[in-house]
Amino acid sequence: MSALDGLEVRRTTTAQQLADGLAERIMAGAFGPGHRLRESAIAAELGVARNTIREAVRILELTGLVRYEVNRGAVVIAPTPEVVEALYTARERLETAAAARTPRPEQLDAITEAFEELCEAASTGEVRAIVDRDLAFHQAIVAVLDSTRLDEFYAALTKELRFYLTVLSKSETPDEVVAQHRLILDAIRVGDRDRAVAEIRAHIDTSVEQLEQLLDARG
Amino acid sequence: MSALDGLEVRRTTTAQQLADGLAERIMAGAFGPGHRLRESAIAAELGVARNTIREAVRILELTGLVRYEVNRGAVVIAPTPEVVEALYTARERLETAAAARTPRPEQLDAITEAFEELCEAASTGEVRAIVDRDLAFHQAIVAVLDSTRLDEFYAALTKELRFYLTVLSKSETPDEVVAQHRLILDAIRVGDRDRAVAEIRAHIDTSVEQLEQLLDARG
DNA sequence: TAACCGAAACTGTAGTACAGTTCAACTGTA
DNA sequence: TACAGTTGAACTGTACTACAGTTTCGGTTA
Numbered sequence: 001m002s003a004l005d006g007l008e009v010r011r012t013t014t015a016q017q018l019a020d021g022l023a024e025r026i027m028a029g030a031f032g033p034g035h036r037l038r039e040s041a042i043a044a045e046l047g048v049a050r051n052t053i054r055e056a057v058r059i060l061e062l063t064g065l066v067r068y069e070v071n072r073g074a075v076v077i078a079p080t081p082e083v084v085e086a087l088y089t090a091r092e093r094l095e096t097a098a099a100a101r102t103p104r105p106e107q108l109d110a111i112t113e114a115f116e117e118l119c120e121a122a123s124t125g126e127v128r129a130i131v132d133r134d135l136a137f138h139q140a141i142v143a144v145l146d147s148t149r150l151d152e153f154y155a156a157l158t159k160e161l162r163f164y165l166t167v168l169s170k171s172e173t174p175d176e177v178v179a180q181h182r183l184i185l186d187a188i189r190v191g192d193r194d195r196a197v198a199e200i201r202a203h204i205d206t207s208v209e210q211l212e213q214l215l216d217a218r219g
Numbered sequence: 220m221s222a223l224d225g226l227e228v229r230r231t232t233t234a235q236q237l238a239d240g241l242a243e244r245i246m247a248g249a250f251g252p253g254h255r256l257r258e259s260a261i262a263a264e265l266g267v268a269r270n271t272i273r274e275a276v277r278i279l280e281l282t283g284l285v286r287y288e289v290n291r292g293a294v295v296i297a298p299t300p301e302v303v304e305a306l307y308t309a310r311e312r313l314e315t316a317a318a319a320r321t322p323r324p325e326q327l328d329a330i331t332e333a334f335e336e337l338c339e340a341a342s343t344g345e346v347r348a349i350v351d352r353d354l355a356f357h358q359a360i361v362a363v364l365d366s367t368r369l370d371e372f373y374a375a376l377t378k379e380l381r382f383y384l385t386v387l388s389k390s391e392t393p394d395e396v397v398a399q400h401r402l403i404l405d406a407i408r409v410g411d412r413d414r415a416v417a418e419i420r421a422h423i424d425t426s427v428e429q430l431e432q433l434l435d436a437r438g
Numbered sequence: 439t440a441a442c443c444g445a446a447a448c449t450g451t452a453g454t455a456c457a458g459t460t461c462a463a464c465t466g467t468a
Numbered sequence: 469t470a471c472a473g474t475t476g477a478a479c480t481g482t483a484c485t486a487c488a489g490t491t492t493c494g495g496t497t498a
Contacts (some may be wrong), residue, residue, distance in 0.1 A: 257449095
């Protein structure tokens with residue numbers, strides 16, 4: 001334990017900070033889906049060079065929140081039924097694969113803890129917190145796969161999904177959310193892997209269905 | 220079937236083309252792991268602006284072949300034992316998850332076909348072609364998961380792996396390769412999912428072991 | 439041998455410029 | 469009125485220049 005522990009120099013580039021900031025804004029719904037990020041406007045507003053903005057947006061592309069179109073620049077991703085379904089299919093495959101494994105004790109603890117935090121958040125009724133805890137619970141399940149690469153990939157899916165949930169302002173009653181997740185947790189804790197897989201599948205099915213209804217209502 | 224099918228204008232930017240070209244070179248082993256991509260040098264040699272190279276390298280970062288270090292620019296990724304193991308763990312999870320499912324007939328056909336092409340390649344003895352077919356076979360297995368997002372993710376893993384195999388110039392005898400994959404294929408065709416999972420696990424275990432030996436020998 | 443130092447090389451960022459593309463408003467025509 | 473054609477402003481893609489700060493490396497000194 002050195003006296004210098006925790007001391008760190010700010011080791012990041014302007015572009016990286018801009019990318020982080022933009023990502024935050026986008027996730028918060030400041031730019032809707034399909035919105036074009038205009039370089040010169042942003043550069044002027046933030047007082048940086050267009051070069052730097054371009055680079056920031058390229059970094060942003062890594063997180064999947066925007067994609068580039070030739071001669072149109074960066075565009076905020078938009079949820080289409082196909083995209084949402086693909087997203088949930090990937091989630092379902094990963095989570096059920098995880099549920100089919102036997103979690104180590106500390107993994108089981110992590111899942112249980114995530115559930116408890118979800119319950120807490122549900123009791124406050126804060127939509128944003130509930131969604132976060134909801135996603136964290138699922139992330140804890142995927143962690144049973146014991147693969148950091150898959151953890152990261154799943155986190156990326158989650159980030160994208162988080163954005164869609166925001167722009168579609170989807171929300172369920174907190175009680176329902178807790179109830180559904182309790183079923184999953186119980187199945188995992190009891191060690192009934194088939195039931196755990198089935199519960200996850202059901203949970204995801206209802207989610208994707210609800211989202212697609214929302215999309216239809218908009219489209 | 221329109222009369223315009225297949226007609227396409229060249230719709231790509233200079234940066235994108237540069238990124239593609241660089242990726243190809245890197246995959247072919249032109250730049251070793253840890254190699255720094257010096258912007259001005261590349262820009263001068265190719266007759267483009269440094270801006271454009273920077274952008275190209277950011278695009279390249281998307282594919283995972285390079286990563287950025289502050290004030291050092293882009294560096295070609297390097298295989299460490301941890302990285303290789305993480306790579307194979309992710310592969311193992313995805314492939315076994317796929318093997319635990321029942322493939323649709325056309326998926327089974329695709330896997331079988333991939334195997335036959337692997338055999339063909341093995342008979343020619345061309346290392347490069349064998350590795351390609353090998354990876355394509357596994358990709359066909361993952362396709363059983365029916366998720367384009369996971370297909371893409373797996374393809375990215377494969378790309379990275381392909382690079383490591385190149386720089387480590389790993390090679391096995393073609394007969395061994397074919398034999399191992401035949402075991403996997405048979406288990407899948409027979410519908411014995413537990414055995415398929417076990418065979419894949421064994422196959423990947425031996426691969427990762429061999430690679431780590433190679434890494435130690437270099438280390 | 440190892441710590442130190444200074445110059446060279448390189449990155450990160452700013453700023454300017456311009457050709458080519460997109461897009462929406464405007465114009466003329468059937 | 470509906471629609472094709474035209475025009476111009478806004479924007480992207482790319483090039484070039486410049487410079488401060490960082491890294492690298494070879495030589496120098498302790």
